[in-house]
Amino acid sequence: MPDSFHLDAVPIRLERCGKTFAGGARALEPLDLTIRGGETIVFLGPSGCGKTTTLRIIAGLENPDPGGRVLFGEEDVTALPIERRNVGMVFQSYALFPNMTVAENVAYGLKVRKIARADRARRVEEMLDLMHLGEFAGRRIDQLSGGQRQRVALARALVVRPRVLLLDEPLTALDAKLRDSLRLEIDRLLRGLGITAVYVTHDQGEAMALGDRIVVMAKGRVAQVGTPREIYYQPADGFVADFIGTMNRLGGMSRGGTLSIGAATLPWTGPDGAVELLVRPEDLALAGEADGHLAGTVAAAVFLGDRTRLVVEPADGPALTVDAAGRSELGRGDRVWLRVDPARLLAVP
Amino acid sequence: MQSLSNRRGWGFWLQLGFTLLVCALLTVPMVMSMLAGLTANYFVGLKSGLTLRWVEEVWRVYSGTILLSLRIAFACLACTLALGVPAAYALARRPGRIARLVEELLMMPVAIPGLATALALIVTYGGVGDLRSSWLFILIGHVLFTLPFMVRAVLAVMGSIDLTTLEEGAASLGAGFLRRFFTVVLPNCRSGILAGSLMVLTLSVGEFNLTWLLHTPLTKTLPVGLADSYASLRIEIGSAYTLVFFLMIVPSLILMQALAKRGRPSV
Numbered sequence A: 001m002p003d004s005f006h007l008d009a010v011p012i013r014l015e016r017c018g019k020t021f022a023g024g025a026r027a028l029e030p031l032d033l034t035i036r037g038g039e040t041i042v043f044l045g046p047s048g049c050g051k052t053t054t055l056r057i058i059a060g061l062e063n064p065d066p067g068g069r070v071l072f073g074e075e076d077v078t079a080l081p082i083e084r085r086n087v088g089m090v091f092q093s094y095a096l097f098p099n100m101t102v103a104e105n106v107a108y109g110l111k112v113r114k115i116a117r118a119d120r121a122r123r124v125e126e127m128l129d130l131m132h133l134g135e136f137a138g139r140r141i142d143q144l145s146g147g148q149r150q151r152v153a154l155a156r157a158l159v160v161r162p163r164v165l166l167l168d169e170p171l172t173a174l175d176a177k178l179r180d181s182l183r184l185e186i187d188r189l190l191r192g193l194g195i196t197a198v199y200v201t202h203d204q205g206e207a208m209a210l211g212d213r214i215v216v217m218a219k220g221r222v223a224q225v226g227t228p229r230e231i232y233y234q235p236a237d238g239f240v241a242d243f244i245g246t247m248n249r250l251g252g253m254s255r256g257g258t259l260s261i262g263a264a265t266l267p268w269t270g271p272d273g274a275v276e277l278l279v280r281p282e283d284l285a286l287a288g289e290a291d292g293h294l295a296g297t298v299a300a301a302v303f304l305g306d307r308t309r310l311v312v313e314p315a316d317g318p319a320l321t322v323d324a325a326g327r328s329e330l331g332r333g334d335r336v337w338l339r340v341d342p343a344r345l346l347a348v349p
Numbered sequence B: 001m002q003s004l005s006n007r008r009g010w011g012f013w014l015q016l017g018f019t020l021l022v023c024a025l026l027t028v029p030m031v032m033s034m035l036a037g038l039t040a041n042y043f044v045g046l047k048s049g050l051t052l053r054w055v056e057e058v059w060r061v062y063s064g065t066i067l068l069s070l071r072i073a074f075a076c077l078a079c080t081l082a083l084g085v086p087a088a089y090a091l092a093r094r095p096g097r098i099a100r101l102v103e104e105l106l107m108m109p110v111a112i113p114g115l116a117t118a119l120a121l122i123v124t125y126g127g128v129g130d131l132r133s134s135w136l137f138i139l140i141g142h143v144l145f146t147l148p149f150m151v152r153a154v155l156a157v158m159g160s161i162d163l164t165t166l167e168e169g170a171a172s173l174g175a176g177f178l179r180r181f182f183t184v185v186l187p188n189c190r191s192g193i194l195a196g197s198l199m200v201l202t203l204s205v206g207e208f209n210l211t212w213l214l215h216t217p218l219t220k221t222l223p224v225g226l227a228d229s230y231a232s233l234r235i236e237i238g239s240a241y242t243l244v245f246f247l248m249i250v251p252s253l254i255l256m257q258a259l260a261k262r263g264r265p266s267v
């Protein structure tokens, strides 16, 4: 990537940014968050949890409730409308101008900034090449596929060298295969540009792949902020655990440094009493009758190529999801034993 | 199979016949009337020969009404563009009960008989300066009458595109309100503005109800002159006059059809 494409890495700070819409609906509880310069942060959560609202507050399309502040670096931009914040924005619905060609769309922000014609043409061409859109320069927007449109939208947002790049579910409108390839392209772009990026999605796969850090949101508040690994392996609560990947729940009883699960007793540190334990499918292992901790019956087996995903019903408690080898011959009705590594068990409040 | 296609055949011919009949009902009188304007003597019939004499006569006597009609139509278009497009924009950007109410209110002049609107105008503004004897008085009536059509046409297109998001896209690239309005909003509503403009021109040129009450002997529009000529002159002159009227209005009707066929621009 040419040097001219390397962008400033401006940190963003949100201070007590809440949002109450007219009519009294609280879309966002007051939120404090610092996004480091050059970092890609992903807002992840189910539909309606306030991700878009947060992004729009950063963009300047919504004002935070009184008392909230948005800072880009040292500059307080709370009072500035979006057109004076110098942000790049990519929308789920593309928001490309149907009355302009691809090249005119990309040139729009440069024209607004009164960049001289020759300079403008050069920068548009460079950006179109970077996004592999060179051959489409003269096309109208309605002559492009969804993936091409979103690449034009990215080019249009980036060509003006914005301080931060904001993306609201940019891949949601695309079909699965396109989504994967464009996600890789966005990843390459964000790393290469070094720009501060805020990415909103409800898709945990996208969040894990793109985020330096992930902000998991639920019902207008932040459930957890952390790297993808932290979110995956140390979920702050049951909501995060269930939302990210697949999580099994086991009922156990802790007493005097041991934990009993089913018939097995494992070493354990924690207060006495009933505990609910979480464990990932890959942290449960199939074992023999002699060294297994839990017995159960296979209720379903799904062949996924590299592995076979089993749903095992233990004698009591909810069904467990376990990964077996791809070549495993286990099927419905087979009796299996599972082994639990106590170090991988999570007790979550 | 056979009987089905038979039945379809019957229905088809029946429909075609009916359609042709309706078309004939509509067009035959107009064609007759226009022909009458070109025949030397209507009572003798076509064998008296074709002539442009009556058309020339119409131009000599009524060119003032034709020019005034055109002047009012284009002034009316300018006014409805200046008022209607921003009004449609404001309505489109503000969803909610009040906006819908205003939309309904805007349709009022269409629902109320033109004579009533004209009377209300005379009662309210008739005494203001020289307004009553000015062509501007008729213009006001026409603007009132045609404005809803402009607003509706533009609003329909604005509702079919995601205007808010388009504008947010432009704003994110640094464009302020005026630039957004002129480079993004207006160009993307072009088809609606065009359709509304043709509608306004056509309606204004053909408007009679309102205009008949509002006009003075010095401010006569084409349709009012037409009524005069029907009432007091040779039938050939009235017919030639109709011909002139059609020549003015048909091109814009055809353009309107062409626009409607091309449909809205895909987004």
Ligand SMILES: Nc1ncnc2c1ncn2[C@@H]1O[C@H](COP(=O)(O)OP(=O)(O)O)[C@@H](O)[C@H]1O
Binding pocket: A021, A022, A025, A026, A027, A045, A046, A047, A048, A049, A050, A051, A052, A053, A054
């Ligand atoms: N303009 C608005 N007026 C009123 N309520 C809104 C508005 N925008 C969003 N909301 C509400 O705020 C909540 C959060 O919305 P949003 O931020 O769009 O969620 P997400 O992007 O996570 O799906 C939702 O309950 C939504 O209905």
Ligand SMILES: [Mg+2]
Binding pocket: A048, A051, A052, A053
């Ligand atoms: Mg959203």
